[in-house]
Structures are given as C-alpha cells and as structure tokens.
Amino acid sequence: MNLLKLSLRSRIFFSMLLLVLGTSILIVGVTVFQYKKEAEQYHKERLERKEQAIMENIRFVLGSTTYLVNTENIDEIFKERGKIYEMAQVHEMQINIYDLEGRLLVKSNESFFKDTTDVQLDKKLLERLDGSSRKRVLQHTEVNGDKFQSSYSYITDNKFKPLAILYLPYLQDDSLLNRDLNNFLMRMGEVYLLMLVLAIILSYFLSKYITKTLKIISDKIHQTRLDKYNQKIEINNASEEIYALVSAYNSMIDELEESAVKLATSEREQAWREMAKQVAHEIKNPLTPMRLSVQSFQRNFDPNDPDIEYKVDEYSKTLINQIDTMSSIAAAFSNFAKMPAQQNETLNVPKIVKLALDIFNESYINFTTDREEILAKFDRTQLIRVITNLVKNAIQAVQETENPQILVSVQDEDTMVCISVSDNGSGIAEENKEMVFEPKFTTKSSGMGLGLAMVKKIVENYQGTISFSSKQNKGTIFKVRFPK
Numbered sequence: 001m002n003l004l005k006l007s008l009r010s011r012i013f014f015s016m017l018l019l020v021l022g023t024s025i026l027i028v029g030v031t032v033f034q035y036k037k038e039a040e041q042y043h044k045e046r047l048e049r050k051e052q053a054i055m056e057n058i059r060f061v062l063g064s065t066t067y068l069v070n071t072e073n074i075d076e077i078f079k080e081r082g083k084i085y086e087m088a089q090v091h092e093m094q095i096n097i098y099d100l101e102g103r104l105l106v107k108s109n110e111s112f113f114k115d116t117t118d119v120q121l122d123k124k125l126l127e128r129l130d131g132s133s134r135k136r137v138l139q140h141t142e143v144n145g146d147k148f149q150s151s152y153s154y155i156t157d158n159k160f161k162p163l164a165i166l167y168l169p170y171l172q173d174d175s176l177l178n179r180d181l182n183n184f185l186m187r188m189g190e191v192y193l194l195m196l197v198l199a200i201i202l203s204y205f206l207s208k209y210i211t212k213t214l215k216i217i218s219d220k221i222h223q224t225r226l227d228k229y230n231q232k233i234e235i236n237n238a239s240e241e242i243y244a245l246v247s248a249y250n251s252m253i254d255e256l257e258e259s260a261v262k263l264a265t266s267e268r269e270q271a272w273r274e275m276a277k278q279v280a281h282e283i284k285n286p287l288t289p290m291r292l293s294v295q296s297f298q299r300n301f302d303p304n305d306p307d308i309e310y311k312v313d314e315y316s317k318t319l320i321n322q323i324d325t326m327s328s329i330a331a332a333f334s335n336f337a338k339m340p341a342q343q344n345e346t347l348n349v350p351k352i353v354k355l356a357l358d359i360f361n362e363s364y365i366n367f368t369t370d371r372e373e374i375l376a377k378f379d380r381t382q383l384i385r386v387i388t389n390l391v392k393n394a395i396q397a398v399q400e401t402e403n404p405q406i407l408v409s410v411q412d413e414d415t416m417v418c419i420s421v422s423d424n425g426s427g428i429a430e431e432n433k434e435m436v437f438e439p440k441f442t443t444k445s446s447g448m449g450l451g452l453a454m455v456k457k458i459v460e461n462y463q464g465t466i467s468f469s470s471k472q473n474k475g476t477i478f479k480v481r482f483p484k
Helices: 008-064 071-091 122-130 175-223 239-301 308-337 349-357 380-397 430-435 451-461
Strands: 096-098 104-107 136-143 148-157 162-171 346-349 365-369 375-378 406-413 416-423 465-471 477-484
Touching: 008 071, 008 175, 071 096, 071 104, 096 375, 104 162, 104 365, 122 136, 122 148, 122 451, 148 349, 175 239, 308 465, 346 349, 346 380, 349 365, 349 375, 349 380, 349 406, 349 416, 375 380, 375 477, 380 406, 380 416, 380 477, 451 477
Parallel strands: 365 406
Antiparallel strands: 096 104, 096 162, 136 148, 148 162, 346 375, 406 416, 416 477, 465 477
C-alpha cells in the first residue's frame, strides 16, 4: 500500500494511530529496560551490603581468635566452633575462602545456594583481583539458567595485609520482581488498549473534521466553470489556514467572474467585427461591377442610338442581378444571426426529405429509405433547409466529376433518425476538416461559408449531431442524427 496515494483523511487517521502505538511500544520498551537496569543495580547493592556485613563478621572472628592470624591458620580459625557455617546461615550466603594462590581452604555448607565452587581459582581472575584498585572483582556468571553475581575480595589483617580471598556467590532471584513487572505490564497494557480505542475514535472524528472543509473546497473547485455562475464558499469556525484557503478561493471566484465578463464582451465584440468585415467584403463584391456598369453606361449613353432600348434593358438586368446578390447576402447573414423560432412538429422524415429534393433537377441525385414512415419531432422548414444546404454542397463537390453521384438516405436507428448525404466528388482536404463547421469558412470562389455552420446550429437545437467522413477525390458523407 503506497501511503502517498492515500487520502489526507486516511493519512491523518493512520498517523495518529501509529503515533499512539509507537509511543506505547517505546514506553513499554523503556520501562522494561529501566526495570532490568534497576534490578541489576538492586542485586549489586544488596551483594555489596552483604559483603560488607560478612567482612565485619570476619574481622570480628579474626580479632577474637586464639590462633595466630595468618594464611596457614585461616581454615582452622573459621572451622573453629563452625564459625563459617554460622556466618553463612546468618547472612544467607554461601561463603568460600581461598588462599592467595587461589586454592580452596574452607567453604560453608549449601543450605541456601547451589554449589558453584571451584577448587582452584583462575589465574586471570587472580591477576584482575591483584590489579584492582579496590582489591575487589565482581563477576557475572550463569549456571544452569541461574544468574550469579560473584564477588571476590581480599581478607586482610589489622595491618591490611592480605591473608586470603573471600568468594561470595550471589544468586539473582528475579522471580518476585518479574511477577511485579508482569503485573505492571498487564495494567499498562489495559491502559494502552483503552488509549488505543480512544485514539481510534478521536482520530476518526478529528480526521473527518479536518478534511471536511477541504472536501467542501475540493468539490467547489471541481464545480468551478468559466461559463456559469460559481458560488462562494461560506464556512464558519474554520482554522486560520482553512480560512486563508477559503478567502483565496472566493477571491479567485470574483476574479474569474470579472474575467468571464471581459472575455464574453471581447468575444462578442470580436464576433461583430468579423461579421462586419465579412458583410462589408461580400457587399463590395457586387458593388464593383455595378459601379463599372454605371460608368460604362454613362460614357456610352447616346439617346439617338437605335439600340438604346436594348442597352438600357441589359444595363437594368445587370444592376438587378447585383442587387439580388446583395439581397441574398443580407438574407444569409440574417438567417445565420437569428434562426426562426423552432416548431416541434411531428413529421414523416422520409416524406419531407423527398419533398426537399424535388427542387433539384439533377438526375444523379438518388433517394433511399429503409421505411416509408419514420416519425420525428422537427421543424418542417428547418429540416428542408438542412437537406437543401447539404445537397447544394454535394452538387458543388461533384461539378468536375465525370460520373457524378449523390445519394440521400434516411434510416431508422431505434430512438434516432439518421439522414446521410454522400457524393463521389472532390472531397475535403485534411487541413480543412477541422474548420468545416466554422462560420465564414468556405473553399468555393463564391458564397459566405455560412451554410454548414447554420446546419450544425439547427441540428444541435434539436439535440442532434452532424458528422462527416471524407477522402480527397473519392467523396464525402455527411450524417445527421436527431432523436425521434
């Protein structure tokens, strides 16, 4: 599981749980470590106290004996009247005494401790004891699973001359302490379990509370659109960071609305400029021949010319043709700018399409339909306008084709009606395909390039679609689909 891919809420939740678990484990580990250290220190100090008490007892025995106090008499001194056994019972310790060469001289009984006696001490141990500043060595050993702290120290006379070596094996009995530790850990485990449950509940609600505001902001950002009204975020009792984020978002919404207004105004102005340029350009085209005709007629006008009536008639026809051209230009722009109010009539689509084709005299236009009656809701006039525009484009595309063919077909596609207009003409160049439905775009020497843009607008008003496929010098197929 990749933690970086988790949601912020999940990361906060798991982080708090890991923090509680990690802290609990760390505290338990430190507690156990500290307990073991304190247990070691306790046994060490206890051994030192017992050793001091035994040494005091040994000095008393040496001071009260009738034997000459030297190494050779040590065993006799401590065996006299069972002194070593008495000390061992009083102090509950096994006591071993060695000579300065490490040979065992005398030892107590084993009433309290398991025998760990060596008859001869190791030479390295003797060297460590001799080199020790305190003339004492503490050694840790383990025999059959039992841990011992063994103490080696010199027994001296009243002039601090070494007489023998005192060996005290101290058994570290941790059973009672271990029981106390286990009880403590069990109580601590119950507390930590309660803390973990509380942490889970707190983490859940805290992470939910922290991310709730961020979720609201995220949803608002996803819903933000340039083309619609965006609501500001209103949050009460938010933290300083969240409040700063909300303020930044609300400021962005204000700026976005201002930018949208400016953009819409700029687009409208640009559209009207382009439209004005196109209208001016299209009107200038017929005005030039009209001007030339008037100037030619003015220069060559002769009232006495026998053909004057014929020339006036030709001149009038020229002017009328140019005026008709300008009228058609004005009508085309008017139709594109403002569509008539659509009427949702229930039409027999094949019948209306066939009726629209009746105005064309070209013999290579064919019509097919898979059903004689396909009913759909569409405006009669606008459906005819769609068909005539597509067919006119097809006729212009096949003008230079040897065997021109145009096929208009109507198919019933369940809930949709499909009208296709195909031709075997020149096709559409690859670089022009993306601009086919744009206003003003045309590849013809005449016309305003508004036909397909108008068709697209009509079809989309009825929740329909228009698409095409084309190959150069092989032909084009336009398909119009709209719901019944």
